[in-house]
Amino acid sequence: MSAGRRRLGPASLTAATWVVAILFVFPLIWMVITAFKQEADAYTDPPKIAFTPTLDQFASIVERGFLPYLGNSAFVTVLSTLIVLLLGVPAAYALSLAPVPKTSNVLGFFLSTKMLPIVAAIIPLYVISQRTQLLDNVWALVILYTAMNLPLAIWMMRSFFLEVPTEMIEAGRVDGATLPTLLYRVILPVVAPGIAATALICVIFSWTEFFYAVNLTAARAGTVPVFLVGFITSEGLYWAQLSAAALLASMPVMIVGWIAQNHLVRGLSMGAVK
């Protein structure tokens, strides 16, 4: 443990960490590079590093009808997230600061719905959608994504509600604050960042959802993952186009995820890990 060894150790460890990180995300770095290539430069042996960058591929995927899919994704994601917050915030409150009887049973029920495999529900959902004109309809996804994210949001927001110091609430009560005032002036400011973080997590899960989207929607209500499926059936190689589409489709969630990264753990563990 001499001073010299300690200094050398961290320096090489830092270099090693960087190398590992870059290797690990290399498929993504390659995606970004390929997105700016012409198709002819995209599949060469050996792979090309030097090429003239172009935006042609982005233009082609827009031509292929990418924008309506993007619109569907945005609609479904924003709307289902809003409904989740609308239903989830009061529910989380009733499971934390003003707990209802049998709170842990209710929490357990919400959690258990997350654990049930969606493949077991898809058949009736398909049949029901077919009979109610919800097949290839964005509203089917809005409803299903709300149900998918609601348990997670309740668990996550509950953990934020529980962080409101009880002294603050008591002090408010002593000062004679009514419940609405208490909620608005004392509790909301503390949990607001938590609500925002929860919304971002819901956005990520709705945007990336694949199974419901691919089984229940097609050309009319398809979301961005459905657009990407078009690339496995297309004739020939369209790697540059695929990379451009993958980049564009992933960009919104990448940005949201980077913004929310300090709360990501909390969302992924449903509030269990801070």
Added chain:
Amino acid sequence: MTAVAPTVASGQKVEAKPVKRKGPNPWMRRAPLLPALLFTIVVTQIPFILTVVYSFQSWNLVRPGSEHFVGFRNYIDVFADSQFRGAMLNTVVLTVVCVFVALVLGLGLALLLDRKFLGRGVVRTLLITPFLILPAAGALLWKTTMFDPTYGLLNFVFGGDTDWLSEFPLASVMTQIVWQWTPFMMLLILAGLQSQPKDVLEAAQVDGAGRWRTFASITLPHLSRYLQLSVLLGAIYIVNSFDAIFLMTQGGPGTASTNLPYYIYQRAFQGFDIGQSSAMGVIVVILTLIVATFALRLMFRSFDVSKGVAK
């Protein structure tokens, strides 16, 4: 279909604005909860009940009116189906291997990140990105730019002209899934590492404990609940893997990389056999519930969920 569904007296719907103070009427307290609870029960439980109903019927989707009650015959057929057993085995292999490898890699990356160094924030952001991109995008990129036998980067780096997806279909799919889920494990474990009490670590150093000694006798025991949680949550997601198989191998060649979600999807949407695919769905739910019971218990036990719980 859910073991822990609470009973809700739906007749007693409360329309009044909640007062939310410790009032004498418990329905006032329940009011903020009810919309979310009712919505979740309707949307998540009804499909499962219908799946059970369908599983006792013979029903082909392309022959309307063909449905009739057949009792347990679908279940008997499913268990006699060697492809179903193969898919079950693939699901177990895929889940166990992916969770374990992602956990080990995630632990390694978390340990690398659990110190101050130049560009730590950037490295962390880079490392979580595979988890953030669309899984569909990740699967297609691996299928083409990485695994392609002629122009893929893997063969460029390692030489040869291996057709990864047909020679090692399950391993290729697992590679993509591990790549996607390692950041998830890393984040959970990193949170565990950073929640270690600093004074204990310093005390160990003062007492002359080496790095490995400190890791083995202080860090690992502290991490254990985080590791357990990572395994369980990871398993819940990975057991449902569908995107990668659908997009990379379509379950093939043959059924070499078919897991249960993909097999059920095939039987339902390509074979149109609603009865049998529903029976498979019910079996998957039962298996999942067994695992989920452990997961629930762990969530409640190790993370002090009881805080703020009435009764």
